[in-house]
Each structure stands twice: as C-alpha cells, then as structure tokens.
Amino acid sequence: MLTGSGIKIFSGTAHPELAEIIARRVGLPVSKAEITRSSIGETSVRITESVREDDVYIVNTGCGAVNTALMEMCIMIHACKIASAKRITAVLPLFPYARQDKKDKSRAPITAKLVANMLQKAGCDHLITMDLHASQIQGFFDVPLYAEPSAILYVRTHFSLENLVIVSPDAGGAKRATSMADRLGVDFALFHKERKKANEVSRMVLVGQVRDKTAILVDDMADTCGTLCLAAHHLAEAGATRCFAIVTHGILSGNALQALLDSKLEKLIVTNTLPQQKNQELCSKIEVIDIGAVLGEVIRRSHYGESVSKLFHEVPY
Secondary structure (H helix, E strand, C coil), X not given: CXXXXXXXXXECCXXXXXXXXXXXXXXXXXXXXXXXXXXXXXXXXXXXXXXXXXXXXXXXXXXXCHHHHHHHHHHHHHHHHHCCCCEEEEEECCCCCCCCCCCCCCCCCCHHHHHHHHHHHHCCCEEEEECCCCHHHHHHCCEEECCHHHHHHHHHHHCCCCCXXXXXXXXXXXXXXXXXXXXXXXXXXXEEEEEEECCEEEEEEEECCCCCCEEEEEEEEECCCHHHHHHHHHHHHCCCCEEEEEEEEECCCCCHHHHHHHCCCCEEEEECXXXXXXXXXXXXXXXXXXXXXXXXXXXXXXXXXXXXXXXXXXXXX
C-alpha cells in the first residue's frame, strides 16, 4: 500500500472500473478530474486537485469511441503537464490503433507510431500497455506487459494439464502459444489461415494433434470472433473433446456475442482490459480474468523505482 502524497491515479471515462481496481491495489483513491463534452463533441478536462511534483498515472483504454478515449487521454496528460506534475504515465491496457503497426501497402500510415508520438508530444513520460498486437511495436513503449502469467494461473487452477493442448488460431500467434504451452508442459498446435479480406477468413488448416484432448485457443484479441469460432469448429471436427479460448482483449464487436453462443467454444476467457459487464450479461460463455492487480503492482513498482520484469513471469499476490 502506498501512503502519503507523491502519487496520483486518474481515470478517463472509457473504463473507470479498472481504474478503481488498480487504485484499490495501490491503496489510494482515484483522484478527481472533471471530464465533459460540448454539444459538438469537444472534450474538456479539469484536474480538481493539485498534482504539482506528483507521480501521475492516467488510466484509460482503447474501447468504445476509441478516438474520443485517445483525445481524452492526450488532454488529461497535457492538463497534468501544465499543472507541474513531476512525471506522467499513461496506462492504456488496450493500445489504440495497435493493429495498424506496419506499412503493409503503398502510402499506408503506421498509425500505432503516430499515436505513440501524440502521447509523447502531449507530455507523457512513460506508457504502460498490455499484450501489444505485434512484437515489433514494443519499441514504442516503456512497459509492455503480458497477460500470459494470469492466463497460465487460470489454466493451472481450472484445467487438468493431462490431455491439454494449446492452440494458436494463426501462425502470427505461434510464439505466444508455444511460450504458454512450454511453461505448462503441454502440447501445441496451430492453424494456418488464409484471409480474403480483414476480419474474414477463407480457409484454415490445422497443424498438430488434438484428438481426444481439451483444446485451448490463445490469442491477443477477439474482435468479431470469426477466427476463434471457425477454429473451434475445426478443432471439434479434428476430434477435440472440449474447446476453450483465452484472449487478452475482448473487443467483441458486431455479431461476436451471437457467434460465440452458436459456436463450439464452451467458454471465452478474457481479461478486463476492456469493460465486460454488458457482454457477460448478454453471453453466458464469457468469463473474466482480473488484471487490475498486475497493473496496480506495476504502478507501485514504477513509483518506487523497482524492477517490473518479475511480472512478466508471475502474477503478484
């Protein structure tokens, strides 16, 4: 628990519940800020307590109206900067535009880098984020965290490791899935998929043995859930007895919830990097892992200048 002054935790409007969880872990209340929007959609921020020479952490996430959340974060950072905060850290568990991380076609922007530059220009000194979509954009940030330790703890406490197989839904996620399989000491399989266009998979080929096993699909995010649902169908056809999915960011846009209900997946386990209460009310297959304790511990360690590398491998108590 942190006592006395020197640290302030603020929350944007995208995910105030997560900010409350983090603040409880740290042992402080969420600091007060007034965030309003004008009739034409402009965001106005007023920090209602002193932050002079304080270590400030601003919690928001890239969900819902992503552009609004991003602008809100930039304005809050700037407001704290001109109020003489000593250090400002943005806590963005789901980094906005993380999927636009490379120049994949002529004249395409690298928007993830643009967003990183915007935050830095606003006055952000450090950034804490979780499970970036592509490993190459880790270089943009100070503390890229991983949900893997929390996911491994969940698997160990909810599943028998006998006849368990970790499955990557695509070749790009193979490193994440193999790392998890190695740490659990279980088998690994992956799908090779071909896309006609973004968010639409045309063909999936399973590489690995899943017959008579419990299969757990592992990915960084679930958006429309088309890939996960199709993968679960193929796993069932290949003889898997049960099928689950663990993802860090449960975006769940469009018809995702109905697709989950109609799929072969028994459960979709997501972290609370995004608000999931409404999704849980609408879909009985969703279960949530709380990563607030991890983020809170990172803030505590960052404030006191302690190493955070330990949190890449284990969940804090």
